[in-house]
Amino acid sequence: MRQIQFEYDDDATLRQELNRIDRWRMSHIASVILFHIFTDSLEAEKIRHVTSMIEFTLPDAVYMGCTTSGNVMNGRLNSSHITITCTVFEDPTSRIEVLQLPLTAESEPLVSEELAGMINERPWVKAIEMLVTIRGLSMTKFCEDLSSIKSDVQMFGGGAFSDNINEVSSFVFSSGSDCSEHSAVFLLIGGDNLHVYTEWVTGWKPLGRRLKITKADHAVLRELDGKPAYDTYYKYLNIANDENFFKHTLEFPFLYQHNGIDILRAPVACNPDGSLIMTADIEEGVETNMAYGDPWTILDKVREAGTNLAQFEPQSIFLFSCAARRAFWGDEDSNRETEPFQDITSTSGFYTSGEFLRTGKDLNQHNVTLVVTGIREGDASGVIHNFDIRNHTLDGQASLVSRLANFVHAATEELEQTNRMLELSSITDGLTKLYNRTEIQRRITEVNQKYTATPDKINVPSLIMLDIDDFKMVNDTYGHHEGDDVLRYLSLLMNDICKITDADISIGRWGGEEFMILLPNAIPEGTEALAQKIRQCFEDHPFTKSGNHTITLGVTKAIAGEHADAWCSRVDSALYEGKRTGKNKVVIK
Numbered sequence: 001m002r003q004i005q006f007e008y009d010d011d012a013t014l015r016q017e018l019n020r021i022d023r024w025r026m027s028h029i030a031s032v033i034l035f036h037i038f039t040d041s042l043e044a045e046k047i048r049h050v051t052s053m054i055e056f057t058l059p060d061a062v063y064m065g066c067t068t069s070g071n072v073m074n075g076r077l078n079s080s081h082i083t084i085t086c087t088v089f090e091d092p093t094s095r096i097e098v099l100q101l102p103l104t105a106e107s108e109p110l111v112s113e114e115l116a117g118m119i120n121e122r123p124w125v126k127a128i129e130m131l132v133t134i135r136g137l138s139m140t141k142f143c144e145d146l147s148s149i150k151s152d153v154q155m156f157g158g159g160a161f162s163d164n165i166n167e168v169s170s171f172v173f174s175s176g177s178d179c180s181e182h183s184a185v186f187l188l189i190g191g192d193n194l195h196v197y198t199e200w201v202t203g204w205k206p207l208g209r210r211l212k213i214t215k216a217d218h219a220v221l222r223e224l225d226g227k228p229a230y231d232t233y234y235k236y237l238n239i240a241n242d243e244n245f246f247k248h249t250l251e252f253p254f255l256y257q258h259n260g261i262d263i264l265r266a267p268v269a270c271n272p273d274g275s276l277i278m279t280a281d282i283e284e285g286v287e288t289n290m291a292y293g294d295p296w297t298i299l300d301k302v303r304e305a306g307t308n309l310a311q312f313e314p315q316s317i318f319l320f321s322c323a324a325r326r327a328f329w330g331d332e333d334s335n336r337e338t339e340p341f342q343d344i345t346s347t348s349g350f351y352t353s354g355e356f357l358r359t360g361k362d363l364n365q366h367n368v369t370l371v372v373t374g375i376r377e378g379d380a381s382g383v384i385h386n387f388d389i390r391n392h393t394l395d396g397q398a399s400l401v402s403r404l405a406n407f408v409h410a411a412t413e414e415l416e417q418t419n420r421m422l423e424l425s426s427i428t429d430g431l432t433k434l435y436n437r438t439e440i441q442r443r444i445t446e447v448n449q450k451y452t453a454t455p456d457k458i459n460v461p462s463l464i465m466l467d468i469d470d471f472k473m474v475n476d477t478y479g480h481h482e483g484d485d486v487l488r489y490l491s492l493l494m495n496d497i498c499k500i501t502d503a504d505i506s507i508g509r510w511g512g513e514e515f516m517i518l519l520p521n522a523i524p525e526g527t528e529a530l531a532q533k534i535r536q537c538f539e540d541h542p543f544t545k546s547g548n549h550t551i552t553l554g555v556t557k558a559i560a561g562e563h564a565d566a567w568c569s570r571v572d573s574a575l576y577e578g579k580r581t582g583k584n585k586v587v588i589k
Contacts (some may be wrong), residue, residue, distance in 0.1 A: 203298030228274025314374025439509025
């Protein structure tokens with residue numbers, strides 16, 4: 001495999017490069033020739049002119065390309081508006097095929113079905129590269145449908161863009177098809193001796209507190225923590241809802257788990273009602289963080305990915321990097337994470353509006369991510385190139401932003417821990433560490449309402465109320481310290497027995513030496529058996545000063561339609577019937 005990269009400046013230079021490739025092909029083995037053409041300009045006529053020159057000189061060559069937010073040539077951001085990468089496949093078994101299909105919300109299922117059908121008919125396919133016009137579409141269903149393609153086929157690619165990231169327009173193109181603003185180009189790659197390896201890099205870290213997605217409608221994120229989603233960007237970053245919203249939020253995506261991996265997702269626009277338009281569906285109930293780029297983490301992740309890729313020994317490398325990464329680093333420093341790949345082998349690519357990569361069986365759409373693809377014909381030679389990051393020292397704005405973000409993250413963690421402790425203390429009893437009366441009563445009411453709404457004859461909630469017999473005598477004779485020890489031991493005993501039985505059981509201190517146990521689910525041994533177990537274990541425990549003690553317990557089951565207060569009154573009545581009739585027993589009502 002051989003890769004040749006050059007810029008398009010004028011027709012004479014392009015003709016010279018194409019003739020050079022043609023002469024080289026005539027004197028070497030070449031199974032197929034592939035051109036990647038990337039442009040940061042929306043001038044479709046100029047692209048048509050370039051492709052017509054390729055078709056004239058090399059009529060058997062295959063080409064594909066798209067508009068971009070910047071082109072990468074020889075591992076560096078290139079200043080030319082059009083860059084061309086020619087990949088010559090030399091192994092006689094290597095095969096490629098390009099397919100361009102119209103892609104809209106309506107046509108997406110047909111596109112996925114047609115592509116899957118083609119792959120099933122072409123067992124030689126090992127990988128699919130895709131260039132897609134993303135803006136205005138949710139890519140969730142698209143990715144889910146393509147994930148059904150047989151799992152040994154790798155998939156990677158990027159979304160078309162333009163140099164002006166606030167510009168919605170973009171287009172893709174390929175052999176035999178025209179420039180299109182609503183299409184996807186798929187390159188099928190395969191062969192007996194062809195090998196593909198992929199890596200992906202983020203380096204963005206969570207910033208601030210966790211946020212819960214409380215309202216979402218497919219790709220429209222409506223509310224975070226019950227408030228309009230836009231409020232998060234305005235409150236914490238002072239980003240206005242204007243024509244530059246997309247540009248300013250691109251570096252601060254949301255970070256959450258999807259398909260078992262961390263995904264970054266950036267909004268593309270903000271509606272007047274404060275809802276955010278995303279490029280993929282967002283699920284309600286998911287917890288997310290705003291994220292920021294940490295330079296040290298980014299470079300460490302790049303080093304890790306590059307080291308792994310070097311072991312693969314690729315003969316060509318393609319990069320699909322989000323435009324947000326270029327914006328984060330700035331044009332010159334963006335080369336820090338891309339140029340080192342050139343030390344391995346010839347590296348080209350572009351800055352995207354979204355990145356695609358299959359991980360396991362799942363095809364995921366990423367944002368703010370660098371997807372790296374290495375391709376090789378034949379076996380590895382065993383000569384591994386060194387991969388290292390140059391100028392790892394960071395200073396200036398990147399260093400300052402990173403340090404401030406770390407400070408905010410650490411402060412947020414401390415605040416969240418304090419809030420968790422305050423929340424816990426507000427619902428627990430200080431002495432026993434069980435729920436206080438307010439919280440256990442709230443939980444009883446909640447379970448009662450749920451059971452009344454959907455009664456179940458088999459899984460009936462139960463209550464156990466218990467009281468330490470003659471507890472006043474313990475305090476009066478041995479002092480309150482001994483009384484507190486008795487209360488603490490009983491609390492630990494109940495907690496140990498109940499949590500082993502059912503983790504959903506709630507235990508609360510009702511008042512003084514009275515306790516309430518809420519069983520929202522039926523348990524195999526029955527509530528009475530659980531109550532008897534607690535009673536017996538407590539009776540068998542001798543205290544150092546006061547000796548052994550007993551408890552009396554009442555047990556009741558919920559009745560659909562009965563108020564929670566009435567349920568509590570029935571278990572209270574069962575408890576005091578046990579008190580009146582001898583204590584140290586379990587009474588059921």
